[in-house]
Amino acid sequence: MLDEMSDEALMLAYREGDAAAFEALYRRWRGRLYRYLLRQCGNAAQADELFQDIWLKIVGARRGYEVAAKFSTWLFRIAHNRLIDHYRTQGRAALVSLVSYDDDPADADRVAALPAAASSQPEAIIERKALAHELVRHIEALPAAQRETFLLSEEGELTLEEIAAATGVNRETAKSRLRYAVNKLRAALREHK
Amino acid sequence: MSHDDTRDEQLSRLYREAAGEEPSEAMDRAILAAARAEAAPVQPRKRAWWQTWAGPASVAATVVLTVTLTLMVQQEQEHAFIEAPPSKGEAADSAEKPASPPPAVKQEAAPAPKPLARETKAEPAAPAGALAPRAPMTEPAEPAADAVELRARSAPLRKEAVGAAPARTPEQWLEDIRRLKQQGKDKEAAEALADFRKAYPDFRLPDDLR
Numbered sequence: 001m002l003d004e005m006s007d008e009a010l011m012l013a014y015r016e017g018d019a020a021a022f023e024a025l026y027r028r029w030r031g032r033l034y035r036y037l038l039r040q041c042g043n044a045a046q047a048d049e050l051f052q053d054i055w056l057k058i059v060g061a062r063r064g065y066e067v068a069a070k071f072s073t074w075l076f077r078i079a080h081n082r083l084i085d086h087y088r089t090q091g092r093a094a095l096v097s098l099v100s101y102d103d104d105p106a107d108a109d110r111v112a113a114l115p116a117a118a119s120s121q122p123e124a125i126i127e128r129k130a131l132a133h134e135l136v137r138h139i140e141a142l143p144a145a146q147r148e149t150f151l152l153s154e155e156g157e158l159t160l161e162e163i164a165a166a167t168g169v170n171r172e173t174a175k176s177r178l179r180y181a182v183n184k185l186r187a188a189l190r191e192h193k
Numbered sequence: 194m195s196h197d198d199t200r201d202e203q204l205s206r207l208y209r210e211a212a213g214e215e216p217s218e219a220m221d222r223a224i225l226a227a228a229r230a231e232a233a234p235v236q237p238r239k240r241a242w243w244q245t246w247a248g249p250a251s252v253a254a255t256v257v258l259t260v261t262l263t264l265m266v267q268q269e270q271e272h273a274f275i276e277a278p279p280s281k282g283e284a285a286d287s288a289e290k291p292a293s294p295p296p297a298v299k300q301e302a303a304p305a306p307k308p309l310a311r312e313t314k315a316e317p318a319a320p321a322g323a324l325a326p327r328a329p330m331t332e333p334a335e336p337a338a339d340a341v342e343l344r345a346r347s348a349p350l351r352k353e354a355v356g357a358a359p360a361r362t363p364e365q366w367l368e369d370i371r372r373l374k375q376q377g378k379d380k381e382a383a384e385a386l387a388d389f390r391k392a393y394p395d396f397r398l399p400d401d402l403r
Contacts, residue, residue: 014228014232017232017233017234018232019225019228019229019232019233022225022228022229022232023225023228026221026224026225026228030215030216030221031214031215031216034214034215034216035212035214035215038214048216048217048220051216051220052220052223052224055224055227055228056224056227059224059227059228059231060231062231062232128207128210129210129211131207132207132208132210132211133211135204135207135208135211136208136211136212139208153199153200154205154208154209154212155212160199175199178199179198179199182199182200182201182204185201185204186201186204189204189207
């Protein structure tokens with residue numbers, strides 16, 4: 001029964017004290033949120049810390065929860081803000097990279113410049129699994145804002161409007177970032193094929 | 194999902210094949226435990242037995258203490274009136290001044306028979322510790338008239354303490370009145386008795402003087 005409920009209905013049930021509803025909701029989103037954070041931080045320990053903070057925020061917001069947006073948009077909005085706080089403590093460069101609207105075409109060079117990790121094993125490159133891992137490496141090499149937009153699209157399954165709402169930008173900016181990210185990844189994968 | 198030209202299904206499929214990282218089970222347990230704790234109904238904190246009874250017990254103790262203190266203070270005051278000897282100044286004062294009996298008796302002082310004059314004269318010479326009221330106090334009081342007599346006895350003491358009047362016990366006063374009656378001075382005896390009643394309204398009069 002819980003599996004058939006929407007995210008928002010589950011969160012409302014949790015607001016009323018149904019802990020099982022929260023568990024169902026958590027199981028739905030735990031992996032997606034974790035990978036979003038892991039790709040953004042590049043560090044499992046930091047991802048763990050952020051992941052826990054974000055879910056505890058959700059838990060803490062239980063009593064005042066109202067359905068004002070899709071649960072996933074709300075969740076990733078919290079995650080985005082928590083990441084900004086994290087970057088602030090890490091240094092200005094990372095923060096500027098995340099909030100920058102600059103989609104410099106030169107960024108594509110950074111992806112193209114990545115060393116071919118499996119170049120010494122040409123047979124393995126053919127294998128799809130290796131290609132997938134290569135894709136992850138390229139994603140991690142994207143500029144933070146483009147990477148975040150791509151991850152929100154893939155992991156969060158958010159629309160452009162929802163990505164814009166979660167990251168605090170307008171739809172066109174979100175669209176531009178996503179287009180850049182996808183084009184760079186396509187190009188990088190073409191080079192490995 | 195309509196991302197138009199920003200969506201690449203092949204890219205998405207490939208990414209999902211690679212994206213298998215998940216949080217640890219320990220993390221899952223910690224977060225779910227926190228979620229359950231937050232949703233758990235708030236249990237009213239059970240109070241220890243001594244906390245439950247602390248309020249009523251303190252109120253009862255306060256009441257008992259207050260009542261005890263009040264009774265003790267009342268008893269102390271009564272004892273103070275009865276037992277307190279006059280100060281040196283008062284004793285000396287009474288020794289220097291001539292005896293001044295209550296007004297009713299004063300009127301009788303001139304024609305008074307010798308015994309009365311002797312008594313009034315002798316009073317000032319008595320030592321402070323042997324004031325007249327002391328003697329009746331040692332007498333066993335009638336059980337029913339305890340309170341009346343106690344007040345009657347303490348009255349002259351109070352008078353002496355304030356006005357240094359010569360002490361005369363109610364019994365002595367009544368004896369004087371009785372003597373007046375015996376001498377046929379009924380009017381004076383009646384007036385003296387009226388004065389006596391004013392001075393000792395609670396005193397139980399002997400049958401022969403009623």
